[in-house]
Amino acid sequence: MTSRLTIPNSSQLPPAEDAGNVGRLERVLRSGQFAVTAELAPPDSADPQEVHARAQLFAGHVDAMNATDGSGANCHMSSVAMCALLAREGHETVMQISCRDRNRIAIQGDVLGAAALGIRNLLCLTGDGVQVGDHPEAKPVFDLDSLSLLDIVAGLRDKHAFASGRTLTSAPQVFLGAAANPFAPPFAFRPHRLAKKIAAGAQFIQTQYCFDLPRFQDFMHRARDLGLLEKCFILPGVGPLASARTAEWIRRHVPGVHIPDDVLKRLKGARDQKAEGRDICIEMIQQLREIEGVSGVHIMAHRQEAFVPEIVQRAGILGARRPWTPEPRPTPYP
């Protein structure tokens, strides 16, 4: 199988000031620095202030914020609107697109609109089934899957054409991401599926929560043997578990998240389970960082977003680097 992906060396990249359409996340990754992304929960609200308040927690601590697209098949503010609000303030966002709710006509329109609104990064996902969400009676669309979605968006960008072949007058300059779950069966197929995603256009990968380091190492070894590590940037997913009870609930109810027994045991034995959850997360980040081919981490701190700065800081992954943060606004009354 041939890959259409070519990644220039960091020396070939344009300098930051005239990088043109290259977004900050892509620049950080290409320059070889350890990148941090975090998942931003969309509000159940029509108030933009709620979006800004959530983003404010992460500003200066992460390189990009992922806006989820109806995650867990639950209804929230749309990812394109979230990203547009954040891009207006200068934040770097990763817009997640799921195949569950829209067909190829709607999705391609959204991609063009997103690029027009200044959104640089897209994460192409299949999406959870409707049965896990708050509208299980809804019609699951799944007109595309994550692979064909990647292929179509890469076509918009590189061939300047819709899937139908009709040409665009201006192509969306987007950095294309995909998800991977090394922690769900069939394990031997997972690296090959990663190869397929790269062949379809994926340039960066954010994974499902990693609590099982040996499993992830095995995945990365196989990916290296397939020659994939030079063809994409891999950001394993991490997150703090709030308690042993939460961990047990996730094990029972969240498909695809694998929490090994020893993690559960460690949480149960801790006096302050919440703090222990954060410690486990920080240790995991530090161990992941040592693995060949890991370009950053993706932090999913569901309902613990306020702890993201602390996790990033204590993990020591940014060093002296401080990600972009908006200029403080002039206060109306000095």
Next chain:
Amino acid sequence: MYSIRLWAARHARLLELTYQAVEPVIIKLQPLWKSVGYARAEKPVARLEQACKGLLFDCQMCGQCILSSTGMSCSMNCPKHLRNGPCGGVMQNGNCEVEPDTRCVWVEAWEGSQRMKDSDAIQIVQLPVDHRLQGTSSWLRVARQAAERRESLK
């Protein structure tokens, strides 16, 4: 039927051989299809195809069969209709997140593909489904495309 579907993936090599024997026959019958007319042949052939593949694979008649690339496990039985591999929600026991009592069709597909001679076919990136072809015969399409290829080579 579910149990026959599982049997089919377990015997993917046998079914691969069977199809390799049947495909040239379908293509050889090209003069027949042409004289009858593809449009008129469509209905009976599609019915026959549905009977065979429905029994063996729970075929959904998407009209663009990729069983040879999916370890003889029909990917249209995936509740998300994924044609390029399993989603991230496969349970640790290898069952489907949407239908927890059913094996993930892609777990079956991977195991089936490893039994086949052309075990790398599962790595082909599949394009999105053409929904206009729903209910039509893949076999006739294969015959027609082979004939068109031959014509273009002449």
